Amino acid sequence: MDTVSLTGKDLAAAINADSKARAAAFAVAPRLALIVANADPASAWYVNSLRKAAERLGIACDTVDLGADASVETLRAELAARSADPAVDAIMLQTPLPAGVTLDDVSSSIAAPKDVDGVSPLSLGLLATGLPGFVPATAEAVIELLKHHEIPLVGKHVAVVGRSNIVGKPLAQLLLAADATVTVCHSRTPDLAAVTATAEIVVAAAGRAGLITGKHIAESATVIDVGTNESADGGIVGDVDADSVRGRAAALSPVPGGVGPVTTALLMRHVVDAAGNR
Numbered sequence: 678m679d680t681v682s683l684t685g686k687d688l689a690a691a692i693n694a695d696s697k698a699r700a701a702a703f704a705v706a707p708r709l710a711l712i713v714a715n716a717d718p719a720s721a722w723y724v725n726s727l728r729k730a731a732e733r734l735g736i737a738c739d740t741v742d743l744g745a746d747a748s749v750e751t752l753r754a755e756l757a758a759r760s761a762d763p764a765v766d767a768i769m770l771q772t773p774l775p776a777g778v779t780l781d782d783v784s785s786s787i788a789a790p791k792d793v794d795g796v797s798p799l800s801l802g803l804l805a806t807g808l809p810g811f812v813p814a815t816a817e818a819v820i821e822l823l824k825h826h827e828i829p830l831v832g833k834h835v836a837v838v839g840r841s842n843i844v845g846k847p848l849a850q851l852l853l854a855a856d857a858t859v860t861v862c863h864s865r866t867p868d869l870a871a872v873t874a875t876a877e878i879v880v881a882a883a884g885r886a887g888l889i890t891g892k893h894i895a896e897s898a899t900v901i902d903v904g905t906n907e908s909a910d911g912g913i914v915g916d917v918d919a920d921s922v923r924g925r926a927a928a929l930s931p932v933p934g935g936v937g938p939v940t941t942a943l944l945m946r947h948v949v950d951a952a953g954n955r
């Protein structure tokens with residue numbers, strides 16, 4: 678079987694074109710505050726790519742580096758100050774956080790109308806109850822990528838591999854809202870392949886290179902690879918062993934070039950949406 682590549686580049690370009698036009702309509706450009714508290718090179722690379730993406734769309738972007746030893750109190754105070762600052766439309770807290778600090782310790786200090794990556798308990802609660810609010814961009818990107826490639830979700834069995842608060846759990850909520858039947862697998866699922874091989878759609882979001890192989894996939898399944906793992910040569914690889922899945926799956930999203938560009942485009946769309954909340 679030929680495995681179709683579910684690329685995200687065209688979709689991202691269309692979302693970006695729309696965001697750029699909408700951003701230009703504001704008298705004062707939409708403004709994103711990117712809060713960083715780590716010395717991680719992969720994070721620095723990502724922050725730089727977000728800055729460039731924002732600039733291309735006419736979105737102002739302030740990077741606030743609090744240092745890798747910032748305390749919970751410092752982070753909370755910064756997030757609260759930016760939440761109260763009328764010049765800031767949107768706030769994104771970059772991970773990883775300093776040792777000993779979790780997202781749960783600080784995310785409630787981000788005001789929901791500015792929480793463009795949907796990480797606060799309020800945003801996640803709104804999503805779980807089906808009320809309007811910002812949704813984590815990566816989870817939303819999976820849904821948008823499937824829609825763009827006209828892969829139906831109603832009544833389909835989707836296995837999500839990963840249960841983090843920023844990817845697996847919100848994705849499960851979005852899939853339920855789209856009328857899919859959802860199974861969430863995680864690190865304590867005893868026989869992963871036995872579950873995923875019964876699904877029509879498998880979404881891999883575990884952060885483990887090569888975790889999903891041909892034996893994890895039903896013939897003709899659709900596979901979405903959310904994983905971004907550093908490869909030995911310094912590049913990026915997903916959670917799916919593409920060589921072993923290709924020829925068996927009907928469709929597979931590439932890494933890079935699948936979920937990633939759509940995630941960035943949706944984040945920027947959320948920033949423009951947040952500016953609309955002024």
Ligand code: NAD
Pocket residue numbers: 815838839840841842843844845862863864865866869882883884885888903904905906936937940941
């Ligand atoms: P995380 O480490 O917070 O969570 C990983 C989840 O995977 C956990 O729930 C864990 O139970 C599960 N897991 C780990 N090993 C497993 C195994 N062997 N079998 C089954 N489940 C297992 O990670 P995260 O923040 O949710 O991110 C997941 C992946 O998605 C990472 O590779 C991350 O880099 C990537 N990511 C990509 C984008 C993007 O835009 N493409 C955005 C965010 C995250």
